[in-house]
Amino acid sequence: MVDSMSTGGESDAESCLFTPGIDYVSGWREARxxxxVLNAALEQLGVDVGLFGAVPHAGPRGEPVLWLRPEGARLIAQAMGPPERVVRQVDHRKRCDRSHEGKGTA
Structure with a gap:
């Protein structure tokens, strides 16, 4: 079942319908x-991407989406290390991004 929060409120049935005029191919290509990239990283960790790898998909508005089995998500989380380390890395990236805001190239 698709989480309606992750699809912008659409139900499972709505997320499977194609709407004329929406570019699903571009979203799917970006997801692919x-x-x-993710599957190559998982393979380097020895993960069988045939069973646990990311699968490209386009969402109901053509947005790129990756489908991942729960065990695949657990393996990725385990490979990322302790949650505290991940949070520190994200905080550091945010600080770096903010320090570069407004500094356009000439």
Whole structure:
């Protein structure tokens, strides 16, 4: 079942319908590229991406989406290390991004 919060409130049935005029292919291509990167990283960790890898998908508005089995998500979380380390890395990236805001290239 698709979580309605993750799809912007659409139900399972709504997320499976195609709407004319929406570019699903571009979203799927972007998701495919992201899935290839993630799956390559998972393979380096010895994960069987045939069972646990990311699968590209396009959402109901054409947005790129990756599908991942729960065990795949657990393996990724385990590979990232303790939650405290991940939070520190995210906080550091946010600080770096803020320090570069407004500094456009000439």
């Amino acid at each position: 590229e992201a899935a290839q």
